[in-house]
Amino acid sequence: MAESKHETILRAAQKLFAERGYDGTTVPMIAEEARVGAGTIYRYFENKQKLVNELFRGSVARFAATLRDGFPEQEDFRQKFRHVFYRLIRYSRENPEAFRFINATANAYFLDEQSKADFEGFMDFIESHLDEGKKAGLLRDLPSQAFIAIVYGTIFHLSRMFEDGTLEPADELLSGIENSCWDAVSES
Amino acid sequence: MAESKHETILRAAQKLFAERGYDGTTVPMIAEEARVGAGTIYRYFENKQKLVNELFRGSVARFAATLRDGFPEQEDFRQKFRHVFYRLIRYSRENPEAFRFINATANAYFLDEQSKADFEGFMDFIESHLDEGKKAGLLRDLPSQAFIAIVYGTIFHLSRMFEDGTLEPADELLSGIENSCWDAVSES
DNA sequence: GAGACCGGAATGAACGTTCATTCCTACATT
DNA sequence: AATGTAGGAATGAACGTTCATTCCGGTCTC
Helix, strand or coil: CCCCHHHHHHHHHHHHHHHHCCCCCCHHHHHHHHCCCHHHHHHHCCCHHHHHHHHHHHHHHHHHHHHHCCCCCCCCHHHHHHHHHHHHHHHHHHCHHHHHHHHHHCCCCCCCHHHHHHHHHHHHHHHHHHHHHHHCCCECCCCHHHHHHHHHHHHHHHHHHHHHCCCCCCHHHHHHHHHHHHHHHECC | CCCCHHHHHHHHHHHHHHHHCCCCCCHHHHHHHHCCCHHHHHHHCCCHHHHHHHHHHHHHHHHHHHHHCCCCCCCCHHHHHHHHHHHHHHHHHHCHHHHHHHHHHCCCCCCCHHHHHHHHHHHHHHHHHHHHHHHCCCECCCCHHHHHHHHHHHHHHHHHHHHHCCCCCCHHHHHHHHHHHHHHHECC
16 A cells, blocks of 8 residues: 555645644545545544644654755855755645645644644754854844744745745746845845 | 624634634634624624624725825835835734734635635735836846735734744834845845 | 513534444465 | 455444524613
8 A cells, every 4th residue: 555544644634724724624524535434533543633733743843854854064054044945945835735734733722732842843943043143143133033034934925825826936936035035134 | 882792793703713713713602702692693793604704804904904094105115115014013013813813814715705805905905016116126026926925924924923922022123124124125 | 661682592403523333354274 | 275254444324512503582772
């Protein structure tokens, strides 16, 4: 089998959660999307809330891995910034549903402590990376959270536009926006 | 009475929708928050979906009014940009629940055509304003949608941080971010 | 005391979840 | 090789609960 039932169910849930949200998605909907019986879902997940938390943590872990993977530890800060930017873009483009799901879910009332902690850890990676640039005097005198708002906020909105076809993700466009973001955060 | 029941119900619904989303909010919850009977809600709204759509349109209308109000038609583009930036910030700060609700709801499956059209009209105002700057050669060679992603995306993320206390909305910080955004979109 | 208005119990549909049953696969027996 | 059997996996009808919505008896207002 190419994909286990466990994975099939998670994939189906992710698609629906991204489209309709957690509360707007019923367990029978997930079952139908995954082409399994409703009861089967409960062989793999204790309940709907455990399912959404497991899905969230998995998505965040893969997202974090995408960022850390091939991080140019030896190169200069400008290169590192570029790496993070393009990896954020890459993940949002290759996993639009996961990206949308993560962002819509990150503050949700049904997330457990572990999930919240995992997401915070992921954000800390981005923040500490920006802190490094700030210490090196390469970035403006703003809290690194502000940089996150600029870079992550931009990419988040961009990915929405790519998804609904408002904007086409051409290389030239991405490179232009990467420069914009760099100019927004870097010391003049 | 300072506030009609109609308004009280809308306010209560907005608070809950912003916190828990449309499907995560039940009509009895809204009734309790508004301190009215569940049946009373149906004296003012045909059903839950009509309620959320009316609320959405009202919020978008007030948001749009905030932007248009006092728009410095006679001044230069830099001033106009500043105006839009600070009005976006102002609305998100004075109406954090409305702002969060609008952004979480803008693409939702339960919005009717009228609501979608209203929101698009609002976004068109921002876009046409940016187009003007582009025609004047003041902005980079990027689609104006990309500018929206940068400015609106930044403010959206920022407002989240203000709401959950990650960041404090000091004047100095806002002015610094406004400059960042301007540098991100303007021709060097 | 008539009429508009309101609250919250009542209602049927739909929810998350369970469970008795069926299905499938692998191995034992011949 | 063919048949029998065991047991985990899968199912979907059924359960209690909760939802959106309706309805009706009571309460203000004039």
